[in-house]
Amino acid sequence: MAWAPDPAYVLHCVAPDGSPVRLHYRPHRSELLDDEGAPLFADVEPQAYDEVERVSPQSPGWKSREAGTLKIQLGMRCNYACSYCNQASSVGDAAVTRTADAAAFLATLDTWLQGAPGRIEFWGGEPLLYFAKLKVLVPQLRARFPDAHFSMISNGSLLDEEILEFIERWDLHVAISHDGPGQSLRGPDPLDAPRSGHWIRALVRRRGGARRRVMVNVVLTAANADIAQTAQWLRDRFGHPDLALETEGAVGAYDETALAGPARWTPSDYARLHESIAEGFVSGEALRYASIRQKARDFIGSLRSARPASALGQKCSMDDPGHLAVDLQGNVMTCQTTGARGQHKLGHVGQMEDVRLDTATHWSGRECCWHCPVVQLCQGGCMFLQDASFAQSCENEYRYNQAILAGILRQVTGLRLQRITGDIRRPRAVIPIVSS
Ligand code: SF4
Numbered sequence: 001m002a003w004a005p006d007p008a009y010v011l012h013c014v015a016p017d018g019s020p021v022r023l024h025y026r027p028h029r030s031e032l033l034d035d036e037g038a039p040l041f042a043d044v045e046p047q048a049y050d051e052v053e054r055v056s057p058q059s060p061g062w063k064s065r066e067a068g069t070l071k072i073q074l075g076m077r078c079n080y081a082c083s084y085c086n087q088a089s090s091v092g093d094a095a096v097t098r099t100a101d102a103a104a105f106l107a108t109l110d111t112w113l114q115g116a117p118g119r120i121e122f123w124g125g126e127p128l129l130y131f132a133k134l135k136v137l138v139p140q141l142r143a144r145f146p147d148a149h150f151s152m153i154s155n156g157s158l159l160d161e162e163i164l165e166f167i168e169r170w171d172l173h174v175a176i177s178h179d180g181p182g183q184s185l186r187g188p189d190p191l192d193a194p195r196s197g198h199w200i201r202a203l204v205r206r207r208g209g210a211r212r213r214v215m216v217n218v219v220l221t222a223a224n225a226d227i228a229q230t231a232q233w234l235r236d237r238f239g240h241p242d243l244a245l246e247t248e249g250a251v252g253a254y255d256e257t258a259l260a261g262p263a264r265w266t267p268s269d270y271a272r273l274h275e276s277i278a279e280g281f282v283s284g285e286a287l288r289y290a291s292i293r294q295k296a297r298d299f300i301g302s303l304r305s306a307r308p309a310s311a312l313g314q315k316c317s318m319d320d321p322g323h324l325a326v327d328l329q330g331n332v333m334t335c336q337t338t339g340a341r342g343q344h345k346l347g348h349v350g351q352m353e354d355v356r357l358d359t360a361t362h363w364s365g366r367e368c369c370w371h372c373p374v375v376q377l378c379q380g381g382c383m384f385l386q387d388a389s390f391a392q393s394c395e396n397e398y399r400y401n402q403a404i405l406a407g408i409l410r411q412v413t414g415l416r417l418q419r420i421t422g423d424i425r426r427p428r429a430v431i432p433i434v435s436s
């Protein structure tokens with residue numbers, strides 16, 4: 001597909017005095033004009049951008065030995081069973097690795113990795129189930145890459161004094177997965193258990209606040225759709241007034257279980273999400289979530305620099321050759337949530353030139369994303385989901401990103417976004433929204 005057509009959308013808004021206002025938005029050229037044709041942001045300075053590679057099964061991507069972001073899959077076991085887990089259907093595909101593989105991984109690292117990654121992420125399953133592997137990997141990687149940002153996402157339930165000291169010593173940034181009032185979709189609340197509750201709060205006290213070494217990572221579902229309420233709930237229960245928050249956005253539908261329940265929303269759930277995010281830009285609550293802040297900054301930057309859609313990579317960046325997901329046997333996968341024994345094995349680090357990312361579709365290969373008014377915010381959702389799973393995930397992304405667009409407009413101009421018209425093409429196989 002060439003970089004055309006260039007769809008135009010009308011953003012129908014209401015001014016604070018109740019009068020209707022129309023804005024005109026072209027996402028493929030990041031142009032947002034008022035009804036007189038003047039840019040909403042007066043200081044537009046178009047910048048030159050490189051086109052991204054548009055990966056697809058027919059035009060596979062590749063991986064670089066100079067990985068700026070290295071994602072190490074420790075194993076996929078987890079002591080939780082979140083109802084919408086994006087890994088649940090991949091667990092059987094994971095290569096089973098042992099602690100001894102961690103030493104072998106380090107011993108061969110120099111043969112395939114060039115340069116110093118800026119980020120190294122340690123992934124489970126639940127990464128703290130693999131603490132023995134972390135104890136082998138982290139000190140040596142820290143010695144080799146003293147400036148790299150080390151991170152992991154954990155449910156926090158296995159934290160104890162030894163692990164907290166380890167995290168502090170090697171400066172691991174930790175995101176605790178917790179859905180606040182929607183936590184029951186994940187399972188038991190580790191804050192309720194005396195031991196894990198104690199150590200999670202100790203982690204937040206010690207490394208949170210101004211140090212910004214720990215944050216709480218929320219997946220938005222119908223059960224916690226009011227982001228301001230969720231933020232307050234988390235601050236109260238974690239016992240920290242300056243709790244750093246993050247969100248992965250609206251829940252995806254990675255398997256039949258999620259598709260049948262947790263990934264589905266009613267119209268009133270979507271309305272709560274929309275209003276809480278849009279109003280949260282005015283109150284500041286939405287901007288407490290790092291990824292919402294980042295999306296808003298990025299979107300305003302896209303308008304100011306007239307960023308073409310051709311420069312837009314995939315949301316998770318795993319289409320980027322410099323983002324590499326590997327397991328401890330050196331298998332290269334589509335991403336850290338997939339296993340190397342199934343279709344998502346792309347190759348091996350020992351033959352990096354043969355690695356082919358042929359499991360993914362860049363957003364430009366999907367008709368719905370091409371004709372989407374929030375593509376600059378969403379960047380195409382998950383690049384390997386298909387059919388009903390993609391459609392439902394897309395619907396949730398669409399509502400979430402439209403709410404962020406509404407929030408940006410509300411904060412910057414005072415306008416309330418009511419609806420968007422134009423050539424909007426939604427994915428086929430969207431499950432009808434259940435009535436509230
Ligand atoms: S909301 Fe859906 S159609 Fe729009 S960019 Fe995201 S995945 Fe594509």
Ligand code: SF4
Pocket residue numbers: 086316317318334335336337381382383384
């Ligand atoms: S391809 Fe990207 S969005 Fe999809 S599961 Fe992997 S990291 Fe997440």
